[in-house]
Amino acid sequence: MTDKRAISLPEEDAAWLDEKVKAGELPSFSAGVADLIATARKREAWLADEAAAFGEPLPDDPERAAYWAARLHRSTAEVLKDSEHDAA
Numbered sequence: 085m086t087d088k089r090a091i092s093l094p095e096e097d098a099a100w101l102d103e104k105v106k107a108g109e110l111p112s113f114s115a116g117v118a119d120l121i122a123t124a125r126k127r128e129a130w131l132a133d134e135a136a137a138f139g140e141p142l143p144d145d146p147e148r149a150a151y152w153a154a155r156l157h158r159s160t161a162e163v164l165k166d167s168e169h170d171a172a
Contacts, residue, residue, distance in 0.1 A: 091117070139166070 093101075101116040110116040138155075 138163075 098113075101110070101113050104110045104116055105113055110119070
């Protein structure tokens with residue numbers, strides 16, 4: 085089931101979606117908006133899972149290279165040690 089809504093987008097965003105449709109990357113403008121919403125919802129769920137797993141919220145800007153470099157290069161032992169410390 086779908087719910088029809090009239091939306092307003094900045095011109096450059098609407099033009100970007102129009103180009104994706106013209107290039108055949110999206111079947112329609114609406115499909116593009118729906119895909120963006122689905123992606124945002126998946127990201128939100130992933131961030132919640134990460135916060136639950138690591139015991140801390142992730143930053144508002146997960147693109148920060150230094151933060152991710154440190155976080156993604158932690159050893160399993162470090163993660164387990166942090167988890168043990170949090171449980172105590």
